[in-house]
Amino acid sequence: MLVLGIETSCDETGIALFDTERGLLSHALYSQVEMHSEYGGVVPELASRDHIRRVLPLIKQTLAAAKCDLHQINAIAYTQGPGLAGALLVGASIGAAMSFALKIPALGIHHLEGHLLSPLLSTPAPNFPFIALLVSGGHTQLMQVDAVGHYRLLGETVDDAAGEAFDKTAKLLELGYPGGAALSKLARRGRPGQFKLPRPMLNSGDLNFSFSGLKTAVLTLVNKQELTEQTRADIALAFQDAVVEVLTQKSLAALSQSGLTQLVVAGGVGANEQLRESLDYKAALKGAAVFYPELEFCTDNGAMIAFAGAMRLQAMPEKNWQPAGSFTVKARWDLEMLEKPEAN
Numbered sequence: 001m002l003v004l005g006i007e008t009s010c011d012e013t014g015i016a017l018f019d020t021e022r023g024l025l026s027h028a029l030y031s032q033v034e035m036h037s038e039y040g041g042v043v044p045e046l047a048s049r050d051h052i053r054r055v056l057p058l059i060k061q062t063l064a065a066a067k068c069d070l071h072q073i074n075a076i077a078y079t080q081g082p083g084l085a086g087a088l089l090v091g092a093s094i095g096a097a098m099s100f101a102l103k104i105p106a107l108g109i110h111h112l113e114g115h116l117l118s119p120l121l122s123t124p125a126p127n128f129p130f131i132a133l134l135v136s137g138g139h140t141q142l143m144q145v146d147a148v149g150h151y152r153l154l155g156e157t158v159d160d161a162a163g164e165a166f167d168k169t170a171k172l173l174e175l176g177y178p179g180g181a182a183l184s185k186l187a188r189r190g191r192p193g194q195f196k197l198p199r200p201m202l203n204s205g206d207l208n209f210s211f212s213g214l215k216t217a218v219l220t221l222v223n224k225q226e227l228t229e230q231t232r233a234d235i236a237l238a239f240q241d242a243v244v245e246v247l248t249q250k251s252l253a254a255l256s257q258s259g260l261t262q263l264v265v266a267g268g269v270g271a272n273e274q275l276r277e278s279l280d281y282k283a284a285l286k287g288a289a290v291f292y293p294e295l296e297f298c299t300d301n302g303a304m305i306a307f308a309g310a311m312r313l314q315a316m317p318e319k320n321w322q323p324a325g326s327f328t329v330k331a332r333w334d335l336e337m338l339e340k341p342e343a344n
């Protein structure tokens, strides 16, 4: 079964073809990050317009790369939410139109389900059930994943997401937007222990997070120091140390509490090297294994959407594989409220 995935929830147009027998056949991505960096954040209207420009050429490119014809596609999976409504509408309308024209089923996929399942695209892949640490630009959550569509929220951030904290701190350190990767690069030149930042909610006794105070603590530091190249690197390291320690400890606590031994890390912050080292090390001490998506599938992409669509289709009764009659997008959408595929 060949599934075309379409991701347009924010500022990346991602297209992919996933075959349930042969795996990922091809994928293409266009990132608008340069266009938005001028404004220091994503401008929704510009994002929608650019998705319109990119989506069809990328679909053609993806089909050509897989040496596939449009008519070989068996189903469409598009990101239905959460995200920017206008941006989501581009992918949803193309997906629904293709489904209608080709008379094949269309599935609206939850963007975070895509992120959660993305480590399953790699080998070795984890087996259900597992704990997932979802650390992206908009979300920081610990979930228990029992099967496709069976997600239990164990804890989440009460304010900023980890990626958002990285981006805001990067801005304070004059690293541009989005600055997570740049901050992590700068932190490599930081001197350990030069500055100490708080570990918010480390001992809160639950699996929730808070990152907005950390950003304020960085602001206070930045205002007190002369910002030399070295102090910027020192602050970057102190910030990263704090985030990594909290994410590591809470993830390990989730493993202990659930009795599970597999941790999956998904979302853009999962690309962070220090986080990976820390999780790998601490998990190994407890006999647990950590799984990551390929680096290119940590941030937004079409492959995770095509894959989630394929998993859902396979779990659904075939009589329910219907072409789209109409479509909606959901700018806000709670992952725990997702329909179970077998109940579709």
Ligand code: ATP
Residues within 6 Å of the ligand: 010, 082, 111, 115, 135, 136, 137, 138, 139, 162, 163, 164, 166, 167, 178, 179, 180, 181, 184, 267, 268, 269, 270, 271, 272, 273, 298, 299, 300
């Ligand atoms: P969501 O999926 O919650 O809607 P998003 O799609 O914007 O949000 P992702 O694309 O998964 O989020 O991740 C982007 C985030 O990852 C940005 O905040 C970015 O700064 C951060 N990021 C990327 N690489 C790194 C890195 N090496 N270290 C830390 N953060 C990083």
Ligand code: MG
Residues within 6 Å of the ligand: 010, 011, 012, 299, 300
């Ligand atoms: Mg993005």
Ligand code: FE
Residues within 6 Å of the ligand: 111, 115, 136, 137, 299, 300
């Ligand atoms: Fe995302």
